[in-house]
Amino acid sequence: MAEPLTCADCGAGFTPPASLxxxxxxxxxxxxxxxxxxxxxxxxxxxxxxxxxGVGRSGGNGRSARAPSLEEHLTLAQxxxxxxxxxxxxxxxxxxxxxxxxxxxxxxxxxxxxxVVAQDFGYEPQTTxxxxxxxxxxxGVELVPDGTPTTVYTDSNLAVRTVNEWAAGWARNGWKRKxxxxxxxxxxxxxxxxxxxxxxxxxxxxxxxxxxxxxxxxDALATAWARETL
Numbered sequence: 001m002a003e004p005l006t007c008a009d010c011g012a013g014f015t016p017p018a019s020l021x022x023x024x025x026x027x028x029x030x031x032x033x034x035x036x037x038x039x040x041x042x043x044x045x046x047x048x049x050x051x052x053x054g055v056g057r058s059g060g061n062g063r064s065a066r067a068p069s070l071e072e073h074l075t076l077a078q079x080x081x082x083x084x085x086x087x088x089x090x091x092x093x094x095x096x097x098x099x100x101x102x103x104x105x106x107x108x109x110x111x112x113x114x115x116v117v118a119q120d121f122g123y124e125p126q127t128t129x130x131x132x133x134x135x136x137x138x139x140g141v142e143l144v145p146d147g148t149p150t151t152v153y154t155d156s157n158l159a160v161r162t163v164n165e166w167a168a169g170w171a172r173n174g175w176k177r178k179x180x181x182x183x184x185x186x187x188x189x190x191x192x193x194x195x196x197x198x199x200x201x202x203x204x205x206x207x208x209x210x211x212x213x214x215x216x217x218x219d220a221l222a223t224a225w226a227r228e229t230l
Contacts (some may be wrong), residue, residue, distance in 0.1 A: 017228070031094055066222075075229050079216045086212025088114040090151040091140040091201075093209075093216040095132025097124075098226065106132040108140035109220020111214050118143040120227035133159045134187040136222065142200060149200040155208035155215060163203055167192035 074082065089112050097104025119218050120139045124132070133156040142153055154160060166191040167189075170182050175189055182188055195201060206215050224230050 005182065056105040073223050073227060074216070074220050075227065076089060076217060076220050079213065079220045082165050083211050083213040083216050085210075086206075086214060087151070087153065088214070090214070091143055092153045092206070092218040093133070093136035093140040094215065094222040095134070095136040096129050096219075096222055097127050097132055098223075101126065101128045103127070103225070104129070104132045104165050105225040106136035106139065106142060106216045108136050109214060109218050109221060110140070110143035119221060121221035123222055130156070130158060131184055131187060132222065134162075134184055134191055136218070137163070137203065138187065138194070141191070141198060144198075144201065146198070147200060150202075152201055152203045153206040153215060154203065155206050157205050160205045162188055162201055163192050163195055198213045 004013050006013055091108060091110045093108040094208075095104065095106035095107070102126040103123070103125050105121060105123045107119070109119040110117045122135070122139070122141060124135075133154060137152065137154055137159060144150055170177060170188075171192065175182055175185060195203065206212060208215065208219075
């Protein structure tokens, strides 16, 4: 049986399911299930209540969509039920580690006219937010058939600037920066080179946690490793 732990949010004792620990060796949960899913008092205290900025925005079907709290960790089904706004065609990617650095995941979904065409997601036992964002972009590019124009969305402004502004100069300089090595070169270089081969794809920034349906869906894919239900 797994060792009892103390929730970092509410302070309650909890024992993580052995099946969950077997899926993610080396990872130690920091929060109990109720706080993790948002039903516990620790989660509510950390969020400080609901955000008013999203109330009243209507989605494509006329239903209102509330702005999500950070780290909601919704399942895919919950995302689809709750959010309806935002672009309905494109590739949506997301990645994060909890904490940073720490265990993390990434997700990418290719959507056409509001329908999922393909999706992919994964997990790393020790990583960083930036590495997961770049990994998600790499995977997202491969979801789109060659020659198919579309927009690739990420809520990482750093990743967007990396591939759209900085990587070209680094490539000309032999993948070197004036001030030290290129961080995450093992991901940056193949991503940039792949995008150079795919001029029909445009990488753009999308604001995170604003209730955009498919960005929230990508976020749910990226955090799937920390849930028992996809």
